[in-house]
Each structure stands twice: as C-alpha cells, then as structure tokens.
Amino acid sequence: MEAVQSFRNTGFASILPKVSSFCQIHKIDTLDLEELYIGVRNRKTTKTNMFHFEVEIFNTVVDMQLTEYRDRFSETSTQLLKYMGALNPCDSFAQFDKSKLLKLGKLYKYDFDDSNMIDLEGQLEIFYHSCIKDDRFISLKGISNLSRLMVSTGKHRSYPLVYKLLKLAFILPVATASVERYFSKMKLLKTDLLTKLVMTF
Numbered sequence: 001m002e003a004v005q006s007f008r009n010t011g012f013a014s015i016l017p018k019v020s021s022f023c024q025i026h027k028i029d030t031l032d033l034e035e036l037y038i039g040v041r042n043r044k045t046t047k048t049n050m051f052h053f054e055v056e057i058f059n060t061v062v063d064m065q066l067t068e069y070r071d072r073f074s075e076t077s078t079q080l081l082k083y084m085g086a087l088n089p090c091d092s093f094a095q096f097d098k099s100k101l102l103k104l105g106k107l108y109k110y111d112f113d114d115s116n117m118i119d120l121e122g123q124l125e126i127f128y129h130s131c132i133k134d135d136r137f138i139s140l141k142g143i144s145n146l147s148r149l150m151v152s153t154g155k156h157r158s159y160p161l162v163y164k165l166l167k168l169a170f171i172l173p174v175a176t177a178s179v180e181r182y183f184s185k186m187k188l189l190k191t192d193l194l195t196k197l198v199m200t201f
Contacts, residue, residue, distance in 0.1 A: 008062040012054045080104070084169045089140035092132050098124045101165060108168055112161070120161040127159045143169060 023030045033050040047056075083104035086097040098121065105112040105120050112120060131137040136153065140146050147166050150156040156163040 005066065008059060008066070011062065012058045015058075080107070083107075084143075087143050087146070087166060087169055089131070089137060089143065089146045092138050093128060096128050098128070104169070105161075105165055111164060111168065116161060120165065123159045123161050127155070127162045130155075 020030065022028070031049045033048065033053070035049055037045050037047045037049045037052040039045050045052075083100045085095055086100035086104070088095045101124055102117065102121060105117055134153075136149060137146075140149065143166060147163075147170075150159075150163055150166070
C-alpha cells in the first residue's frame, strides 16, 4: 500500500513526460497545462488543465485503487505478506529479515512454543549465513525453489524449524491468486491512465 501511496504522490509527474514524448512522436496537439480547463459544452472553468488532469483524474483513480486495496487486504494480511517476503531467497537473500520471520513464527503459536522460538532465532541466523556462502542458493527465484533445494541438500534436517516456517508460509491465510490479480491490475492502471491522459490532451 505504501508503494501505491507513493505512486499517488509522485506518479503524475513521472507520467507527464512520457505523455508529452508520446504526443510529440505522433504529432498530437497538447494542451497548455497552465491554461484554464474547458469543461463540458466548451465552458471555461476556474481550474487549470494541470489541476483537472492531476487532481480530478489521476488522484481520483489512484484513490479508488487505494480504497480497493484497503477493502481487499486487512492490515494483518498485509503484514503476513511482508513477513513472508523476508524468506524470499532472490538476490542472495537480500530481503532476509530475522525479526520479521520471528514475528511470522509467533503467529503460529501451536507450531512454535517459547522454546521453539528461541531455537528458531538461532537456526535462522546460522541458516542465513550458510546459504549466502553456498553457490547452490545464490540464484534461487522464490520460496518454492528454496524449499525444494533445502530438501535436496538436506538442510531441512539441519534447520527443521526454518523448514517448518517455510512450509507454513506456503499456507498463509492470504489468497495468492487474489494478490497477483491485484498487482496485475496496478500495472493496467498505469497503462490505462497513461492512455487516458494521451487521448485527453
């Protein structure tokens, strides 16, 4: 959600040069953004073109997306996704965050009691350092690949609590398909919004 909010704050400024470039290449007339916006029935308003396109169109559409995001994902679900991301092995475990993984473990009280949590902290530390020094773990693309490689290399026996946490991450109470559809829609939002701006200029 932070990324969408950031896009709302800075996205229009980043899209505008692309729109201008597109219009120049295709010889499409553009409006002077500082001039007053002409509304329906050719009525001149007190708002500038810049205000109309940025505030009334761009911000309104992104605000709708933010509302949909908040309705679809609870704060707990969003946190779970962040915790799960800390297990991502991409770029030599660049997103690895032991504190987030321990918070993820605490959510599964029946699987990790107080004693397990102490052991999990130690296993996570050793597991991380052993993986970033192992060439076989450098080019992994996701937690499913990590899981398979842990089994094939026997690390699931060396770090059983880390492996248990990994398995639990697969069954997080978040609909992965819905998450993927949402972020796919975000890409469409940028494209559709760019097209709309081009057509309106």
